[in-house]
Amino acid sequence: MNKIKIGILGxxxxxxxxxxxxxxxxxxxxxxxxxxxxxxxxxxxxxxxNRNISVPQKMLTxxxxxxxxxxxxxxxxxxxxxxxxxxxxxxxxxxxxxxxVTANKAVIATHGEILRQLxxxxxxxxxxxxxxxxxxxxxxxxxxxxxxNKIEELVGIINGTTNYILTQMSDFGMDFDEALKLAQEKGxxxxxxxxxxxxxxxxxxxxxxITTAFGIRISPQDIPREGITKISKKDIDYASQLGYKIKLFxxxxxxxxxxxxHVHPTLVPIHHPLASVNNEFNALFIRGNAVGExxxxxxxxxxxxxxxxxxxxxxEISKIIGINFKSAPxxxxxxxxxxxxxxxxxQYYLRTQVIDQxxxxxxxxxxxxxxxxxxxxxxxxxxxxxxxxxxxxxxxVERHQLDKALEEIKISGxxxxxxxxxxxxxx
Amino acid sequence: MNKIKIGILGxxxxxxxxxxxxxxxxxxxxxxxxxxxxxxxxxxxxxxxNRNISVPQKMLTxxxxxxxxxxxxxxxxxxxxxxxxxxxxxxxxxxxxxxxVTANKAVIATHGEILRQLxxxxxxxxxxxxxxxxxxxxxxxxxxxxxxNKIEELVGIINGTTNYILTQMSDFGMDFDEALKLAQEKGxxxxxxxxxxxxxxxxxxxxxxITTAFGIRISPQDIPREGITKISKKDIDYASQLGYKIKLFxxxxxxxxxxxxHVHPTLVPIHHPLASVNNEFNALFIRGNAVGExxxxxxxxxxxxxxxxxxxxxxEISKIIGINFKSAPxxxxxxxxxxxxxxxxxQYYLRTQVIDQxxxxxxxxxxxxxxxxxxxxxxxxxxxxxxxxxxxxxxxVERHQLDKALEEIKISGxxxxxxxxxxxxxx
Numbered sequence: 001m002n003k004i005k006i007g008i009l010g011x012x013x014x015x016x017x018x019x020x021x022x023x024x025x026x027x028x029x030x031x032x033x034x035x036x037x038x039x040x041x042x043x044x045x046x047x048x049x050n051r052n053i054s055v056p057q058k059m060l061t062x063x064x065x066x067x068x069x070x071x072x073x074x075x076x077x078x079x080x081x082x083x084x085x086x087x088x089x090x091x092x093x094x095x096x097x098x099x100x101v102t103a104n105k106a107v108i109a110t111h112g113e114i115l116r117q118l119x120x121x122x123x124x125x126x127x128x129x130x131x132x133x134x135x136x137x138x139x140x141x142x143x144x145x146x147x148x149n150k151i152e153e154l155v156g157i158i159n160g161t162t163n164y165i166l167t168q169m170s171d172f173g174m175d176f177d178e179a180l181k182l183a184q185e186k187g188x189x190x191x192x193x194x195x196x197x198x199x200x201x202x203x204x205x206x207x208x209x210i211t212t213a214f215g216i217r218i219s220p221q222d223i224p225r226e227g228i229t230k231i232s233k234k235d236i237d238y239a240s241q242l243g244y245k246i247k248l249f250x251x252x253x254x255x256x257x258x259x260x261x262h263v264h265p266t267l268v269p270i271h272h273p274l275a276s277v278n279n280e281f282n283a284l285f286i287r288g289n290a291v292g293e294x295x296x297x298x299x300x301x302x303x304x305x306x307x308x309x310x311x312x313x314x315x316e317i318s319k320i321i322g323i324n325f326k327s328a329p330x331x332x333x334x335x336x337x338x339x340x341x342x343x344x345x346x347q348y349y350l351r352t353q354v355i356d357q358x359x360x361x362x363x364x365x366x367x368x369x370x371x372x373x374x375x376x377x378x379x380x381x382x383x384x385x386x387x388x389x390x391x392x393x394x395x396x397v398e399r400h401q402l403d404k405a406l407e408e409i410k411i412s413g414x415x416x417x418x419x420x421x422x423x424x425x426x427x
Numbered sequence: 428m429n430k431i432k433i434g435i436l437g438x439x440x441x442x443x444x445x446x447x448x449x450x451x452x453x454x455x456x457x458x459x460x461x462x463x464x465x466x467x468x469x470x471x472x473x474x475x476x477n478r479n480i481s482v483p484q485k486m487l488t489x490x491x492x493x494x495x496x497x498x499x500x501x502x503x504x505x506x507x508x509x510x511x512x513x514x515x516x517x518x519x520x521x522x523x524x525x526x527x528v529t530a531n532k533a534v535i536a537t538h539g540e541i542l543r544q545l546x547x548x549x550x551x552x553x554x555x556x557x558x559x560x561x562x563x564x565x566x567x568x569x570x571x572x573x574x575x576n577k578i579e580e581l582v583g584i585i586n587g588t589t590n591y592i593l594t595q596m597s598d599f600g601m602d603f604d605e606a607l608k609l610a611q612e613k614g615x616x617x618x619x620x621x622x623x624x625x626x627x628x629x630x631x632x633x634x635x636x637i638t639t640a641f642g643i644r645i646s647p648q649d650i651p652r653e654g655i656t657k658i659s660k661k662d663i664d665y666a667s668q669l670g671y672k673i674k675l676f677x678x679x680x681x682x683x684x685x686x687x688x689h690v691h692p693t694l695v696p697i698h699h700p701l702a703s704v705n706n707e708f709n710a711l712f713i714r715g716n717a718v719g720e721x722x723x724x725x726x727x728x729x730x731x732x733x734x735x736x737x738x739x740x741x742x743e744i745s746k747i748i749g750i751n752f753k754s755a756p757x758x759x760x761x762x763x764x765x766x767x768x769x770x771x772x773x774q775y776y777l778r779t780q781v782i783d784q785x786x787x788x789x790x791x792x793x794x795x796x797x798x799x800x801x802x803x804x805x806x807x808x809x810x811x812x813x814x815x816x817x818x819x820x821x822x823x824v825e826r827h828q829l830d831k832a833l834e835e836i837k838i839s840g841x842x843x844x845x846x847x848x849x850x851x852x853x854x
Contacts, residue, residue, distance in 0.1 A: 025577055135721065137573075144571075144743055147743075290444070291735040296721075297700065299720065304716075
């Protein structure tokens with residue numbers, strides 16, 4: 001039998017994970033395939049860089065075309081990250097008749113549709129399990145195991161950096177900056193954490209999930225999103241008093257004919273399984289019309305877990321190489337009849353600072369009432385200062401109604417500050 | 428394009444689930460396949476039985492060969508349950524060149540190896556996602572997503588009946604008989620619940636999981652197992668006081684070169700995710716050497732969830748029908764170098780009734796010590812009667828050592844009863 005040869009574009013965190021798994025588990029892998037899987041070449045920035053890994057130097061190259069043009073290579077593993085030049089390399093790989101496995105959420109979220117089309121035209125496979133949720137088999141579950149379901153709802157914690165930060169704030173009373181610093185020291189946050197903490201990374205992943213689960217194309221930049229930078233220790237304490245944890249949720253759901261989606265810090269009831277997903281762990285809660293409730297939980301990032309997902313894709317392709325591979329049709333259902341709503345109705349948690357004066361609560365409540373907003377609970381603390389915190393949890397309301405009400409309340413001069421606006425999800 | 432036609436053997440709980448999913452989600456399914464999936468014929472016991480489902484009567488037959496011999500049928504769905512005649516029907520289907528999807532744990536646990544071989548010889552597919560964990564994608568995850576991992580450990584709650592009963596006992600203070608009766612009323616337990624409550628059902632499923640994850644063949648009857656019939660309200664209360672919940676665990680793990688596996692009611696720390704898996708829900712905790720910890724959670728039984736898994740398998744096969752299907756090689760790694768241990772080391776929870784006499788605890792403790800058994804904790808309650816409860820949690824010990832010590836302690840006359848022996852898993 002011919003050996004199966006792979007070329008790896010990028011030798012950072014994930015690329016070295018793939019290398020290490022092939023080294024450590026080669027017996028199991030070759031037995032599984034009844035074949036031999038080999039790394040042929042690896043694209044690096046610097047061949048002579050000191051690496052904590054023993055790779056034959058002749059296997060390294062700085063020229064991508066040495067890999068993409070190599071007729072012996074069957075599968076290209078794209079783990080460069082970023083949109084360019086990853087997109088071009090993937091395209092060129094297809095043109096050379098090569099299958100591609102990628103862990104690149106940015107390129108799939110922004111160019112997934114055209115890449116899937118190109119793969120089909122060239123009769124090759126494109127797989128991207130590792131682009132969402134690291135080692136957790138989210139894409140396979142949605143595209144294979146649940147393929148006969150209409151998906152009703154996805155709610156997930158799909159960013160390990162922010163979940164680590166929120167867990168440290170919640171469990172050890174850290175403030176945001178302190179927790180971020182610790183996350184950076186532990187390698188859970190990058191030197192520039194912007195994309196994670198602002199929710200951009202989650203929006204990329206949610207865009208991929210929406211296409212995969214609902215067959216609807218929503219650009220990452222069209223997903224309403226808010227990061228975790230404005231969350232304070234105080235919010236975490238008040239949430240806890242109200243029976244909630246704060247998690248950064250990616251949400252997509254069908255409600256009758258409306259389709260809602262957003263990335264938002266959210267209060268989740270303390271006994272819900274998603275409230276117990278801590279530190280760098282990720283979890284995705286799925287509701288399908290046949291399967292009911294399903295939850296997948298595991299490590300959403302890291303060299304070996306993400307490498308595990310890349311390898312799962314490589315082995316799926318390897319099993320069919322030489323069996324007259326035929327690219328499956330583009331099998332995503334387009335839900336054309338749905339209204340693309342975005343935010344939708346939600347309960348909100350509001351932390352405000354109000355002036356300490358009799359009747360303030362009454363006046364604020366009637367302003368909310370004027371805009372059709374009813375309150376589920378109100379918490380008032382530590383009277384006696386000029387400015388006192390007042391926490392509201394609303395019933396379901398549209399965001400623009402809430403914003404109008406808050407505008408009027410601010411103008412009234414009763415409220416010094418609206419410090420936090422978080423969603424509440426009573427799953 | 429040709430229609431894809433399926434024949435269903437059996438029209439009970441799961442068979443009707445498959446029918447209902449095809450009816451409800453036909454748009455999504457046909458779009459996904461770029462093809463039409465149709466039920467051609469269904470094997471039933473009684474054609475004229477009153478059904479809560481509208482199926483054309485001409486589609487029903489009492490003759491299995493009318494389905495197995497039908498040249499138009501591509502895929503046979505075997506949802507009869509039980510070993511015979513399911514085994515023979517599957518074999519005959521292969522001989523007629525038909526792919527088979529089954530939800531039958533008994534036939535896969537006992538004859539899976541030969542059936543996989545026969546499928547390969549006839550170049551057809553055999554899939555059985557629904558045989559373990561209902562709608563939860565356990566088999567796909569182990570065989571595809573985690574295929575490059577060496578699996579280190581599997582721990583799962585994979586029987587909804589017993590988990591429902593234990594949840595009722597724990598949350599509502601019911602005793603076993605009361606909870607079983609409620610489970611039967613709600614349809615979570617069968618009229619004859621023996622296979623579930625004695626752990627036989629779990630042993631079938633664990634046997635399939637062991638073959639799938641470790642490539643080791645262990646017959647269901649060779650799996651050490653204990654059911655939940657001896658668990659009393661008292662055990663649940665004491666466990667709770669010690670910080671544990673009691674769950675029926677299926678366990679398989681590799682420890683160095685030893686391979687341990689068993690089905691046993693187990694105390695699990697109250698904050699571990701598996702402790703929160705309640706009622707009819709199932710969950711499987713997986714540890715792989717690349718992916719780390721992974722947990723899958725969902726409905727482990729029921730018409731629609733199990734039907735969802737059957738449909739996932741049907742659609743996976745349907746995608747490749749007509750693309751020159753070639754049966755994949757038998758891709759299970761045989762871990763030949765492992766010692767098959769069975770029970771292995773474990774911590775144990777013991778509930779005893781001892782005579783109320785000074786020095787009893789000391790004498791029992793020294794007998795334990797004689798057999799190398801050290802104690803993690805002891806709970807003594809309600810002094811003042813002739814016979815008082817004494818609860819022990821041991822450190823890790825082999826079961827046969829524990830049994831020897833208990834034998835000697837019983838002979839001493841100090842212990843009136845060893846009422847419960849449960850495992851403790853400090854995951």
